[in-house]
Amino acid sequence: MSQTVTRAGENRPPDVPRINFRFSGRGRYAACLTQLGHGRLTAEMWDLADARPRPRPLRTRAGETSLSLPVPTEGGDLLLCRLGPGEHRLTLVTAAPYGAESAAEHEVGVLRGNGVRIVAGTARGTAALAFGAGADGRTTAWRLSGRAERPEPIAELPYLLSGGIWLDGAGHRLALTTVGPGPATVVLDTSRGTFTSPAGPAGDERLLLAAPGPGVLLTAAHRDGAYRLGVRHRDGEGPTRFPERLNAVEGVVTPLALEPAGRRLALAVTRRTRSHLLLHDLVEDTTVEVGLPAGTLYPAAHWGPTGLHVIHSAPDRPPGFVRVDGCGRPRFLPVGEDHAARLEPARVRSYAGAAGPVEAIVYGDPATSRLAVLALHGGPEDAWHFAFDPLFQRLAAAGVAVVAPNQRGSTGYGAAHREAVHGAWGGPDLADILQLGRALAAARGPDRPRAMLYGASYGAYLALLAAAAQADLWSRAAVVAPFLSGRELAEDGPAPVRALLERLGGQAEIDDDLGPRDLLRLVGRMRLPLLIVHGDDDPVIPVGHSRRLYARLRGAHGQVTYLEVPGGGHDPQHDTRDGAVLGRIVDFLGTGPPRGR
Incomplete structure (x- = not known):
C-alpha cells in the first residue's frame, strides 16, 4: 500500500491486544503476541508458577505479524515460528531482563513445506516438536531442543497429521490424528522415531485430551446420531464410558483441559453470544459452573499444579488469563496496561x-x-x-x-x-x-x-x-x-x-x-x-x-x-x-x- 493512512489520536483503543496464546509443555509458562501502544506486534511471556505473574514483553528486532506462532519453553525462553509461503523460519528468543529494549535472537532453522505446526514438549531436551506438511502428503517431525541448535529430524510419517496430545509423563509418546477420510489416532515415540496404533481409543473414537499421570483419556465418538464425549484409560482397561450428564450439557461444548489427577474436566460452553466455564466431575458425573462475567472463553487452556488457567475476553476487556483454584474460584491475572x-x-x-x-x-x-x-x-x-x-x-x-x-x-x-x-x-x-x-x-x-x-x-x-x-x-x-x-x-x-x-x-x-x-x-x-x-x-x-x-x-x-x-x-x-x-x-x-x- 502506497497511500498514507491518517490515524486517530493516541487515545483510541488498542487494535490487537493479545492473540496466538500458547502454553509450555508442562504449563509453567504462557506466551502470546501483543501490540504495545499502536505499533508492531511483540511476543509476551508469563511465568504462571508465580503467585502474581505479570507480562514480560520480548521485543524482537523486526517485530512480529499475526502469522508468528510463539511457543514458550519450560526453561523460560521462547520459540517463534514465523510462517511464510512455503518457508517457515524458526527463531529462539532468549528472555531478556525486565526493562531491556530487545531480546537475544538465534535463528535455528528454516522448514520448507505447505505448513508447519508446533507442539510444546514436556521431556528434557525437547522444548517442542515441529511437524512439516509436504506436498506429497507426508509429514516430517523435528525435535527442537530449546537451545540455539538446528532442528533434529526424528521421523517421517506417510500422511498428514493434526493434534498433538502427550500420553505419558516422560514426554515420549505423542498422540496424533491422521488427516483425511477415516481419521485415525497414531502414537509417535519420540525417543525411537517410530509410530504405532494405540491400545485406545479405537474405531471411530477421536482422542481430545489426556491426563498422563493416571492415564485418563477424553475421547469423542459418533453415537446415536450425535457426537458424545467418552472417558477411558490409556492402556485400554475396560470399555469407554459416555457419562450421561456430561453429554446432556446444553450449548456448544469445547473441552479445554483435564485436571492432572484425571477426575475433573474443564469445559467452555457457548450459549447464544457468551461462554460459560464448567468443571465436570467425571467420577460423579456432576457439573459446577465457575462464576465469570459475561464474555467469551478461548480454546487454549492448561490445568497444572497451580490451578486451571483459561483465557477470557469481553467487549470492554481484552483477552487475558483467569486462574481458577482447586475450589473453583476465579481470579483475573494482571495483563499490564489497563485499557478499561x-x-x-x-x-x-x-x-x-x-x-x-x-x-x-x-x-x-x-x-x-x-x-x-x-x-x-x-x-x-x-x-x-x-x-x-x-x-x-x-x-x-x-x-x-x-x-x-x-x-x-x-x-x-x-x-x-x-x-x-x-x-x-x-x-x-x-x-x-x-x-x-x-x-x-x-x-x-x-x-x-x-x-x-x-x-x-x-x-x-x-x-x-x-x-x-x-x-x-x-x-x-x-x-x-x-x-x-x-x-x-x-x-x-x-x-x-x-x-x-x-x-x-x-x-x-x-x-x-x-x-x-x-x-x-x-x-x-x-x-x-x-x-x-x-x-x-x-x-x-x-x-x-x-x-x-x-x-x-x-x-x-x-x-x-x-x-x-x-x-x-x-x-x-x-x-x-x-x-x-x-x-x-x-x-x-x-x-x-x-x-x-
Whole structure:
C-alpha cells in the first residue's frame, strides 16, 4: 500500500491486544503476541508458577505479524515460528531482563513445506516438536531442543497429521490424528522415531485430551446420531464410558483441559453470544459452573499444579488469563496496561428478524448516533461472540454505533437456526439482514444517514447481496475478502472450502425475485460507495474474486475503492504490523455519507 493512512489520536483503543496464546509443555509458562501502544506486534511471556505473574514483553528486532506462532519453553525462553509461503523460519528468543529494549535472537532453522505446526514438549531436551506438511502428503517431525541448535529430524510419517496430545509423563509418546477420510489416532515415540496404533481409543473414537499421570483419556465418538464425549484409560482397561450428564450439557461444548489427577474436566460452553466455564466431575458425573462475567472463553487452556488457567475476553476487556483454584474460584491475572477506561461497553439486544427474533451485539445507540453500521460475521456456520473486537471498539470510539447480528445460519441458537441456510446461501440470512436494515432505517428516521454495511468473508458476500437486494437501505459498505458466488468458489477455492460448500449446499441456486446469488450479475444494483479489501495471499478465498468484482464495479459506477494488501492473508486487517488496513476501514466507515444524503 502506497497511500498514507491518517490515524486517530493516541487515545483510541488498542487494535490487537493479545492473540496466538500458547502454553509450555508442562504449563509453567504462557506466551502470546501483543501490540504495545499502536505499533508492531511483540511476543509476551508469563511465568504462571508465580503467585502474581505479570507480562514480560520480548521485543524482537523486526517485530512480529499475526502469522508468528510463539511457543514458550519450560526453561523460560521462547520459540517463534514465523510462517511464510512455503518457508517457515524458526527463531529462539532468549528472555531478556525486565526493562531491556530487545531480546537475544538465534535463528535455528528454516522448514520448507505447505505448513508447519508446533507442539510444546514436556521431556528434557525437547522444548517442542515441529511437524512439516509436504506436498506429497507426508509429514516430517523435528525435535527442537530449546537451545540455539538446528532442528533434529526424528521421523517421517506417510500422511498428514493434526493434534498433538502427550500420553505419558516422560514426554515420549505423542498422540496424533491422521488427516483425511477415516481419521485415525497414531502414537509417535519420540525417543525411537517410530509410530504405532494405540491400545485406545479405537474405531471411530477421536482422542481430545489426556491426563498422563493416571492415564485418563477424553475421547469423542459418533453415537446415536450425535457426537458424545467418552472417558477411558490409556492402556485400554475396560470399555469407554459416555457419562450421561456430561453429554446432556446444553450449548456448544469445547473441552479445554483435564485436571492432572484425571477426575475433573474443564469445559467452555457457548450459549447464544457468551461462554460459560464448567468443571465436570467425571467420577460423579456432576457439573459446577465457575462464576465469570459475561464474555467469551478461548480454546487454549492448561490445568497444572497451580490451578486451571483459561483465557477470557469481553467487549470492554481484552483477552487475558483467569486462574481458577482447586475450589473453583476465579481470579483475573494482571495483563499490564489497563485499557478499561478507553473501551466502549456493549450489550446484547434482540431484533425482529424475517422469521423470528435475531440477537445482536450492540455498541452505542443505533437510533440516535451520528452513524451506524450493520456488521456481518463470516462462516456461514459462525457467530459474533461477546468478546473484545478491535474494529468495533474503534468504530464506537469514533461515534459509530455497531449492530452485529447472529442471523439465521449462525451457531449457538440451535439446529434449526444454524441449518436454515443449508442449500440456501443468501436466502433466509439475507431476509433477516434486510429486515434489520428496515428496522434501523425506521429507528433512525429521515434526518440521519441510513445504516452502513460491513462484512468479512461470507459476511462480505452477504453484505454485498444486501446492497444489491435493497440499495436504498444502506449508505455505504466496506467488505473484506468477498467471494463472487458459491459456484465460483467451488471452482477455485481450496479443498476445505470446497468441502464446506458441499456439506452446506453452498452452490444451490435460489429462485426468487433477486435471482441467482452471483455478485457479478448483481453489480448494477449496488448503487452506493464501496470499499473492497483483500489480501493477495489469501489461502481461503482467492484474491481473483475481488479483482474481478472490482473490475466490473469500476465499469458500472465510480464509487468503489479497492485495497489489495501485499502479503495479506484471509484476515488482512491484522496481517500488517502498522494497523493500516484497519485504519482504512475505520476511516471509510467513520466518514459516512455527505451531510444531507
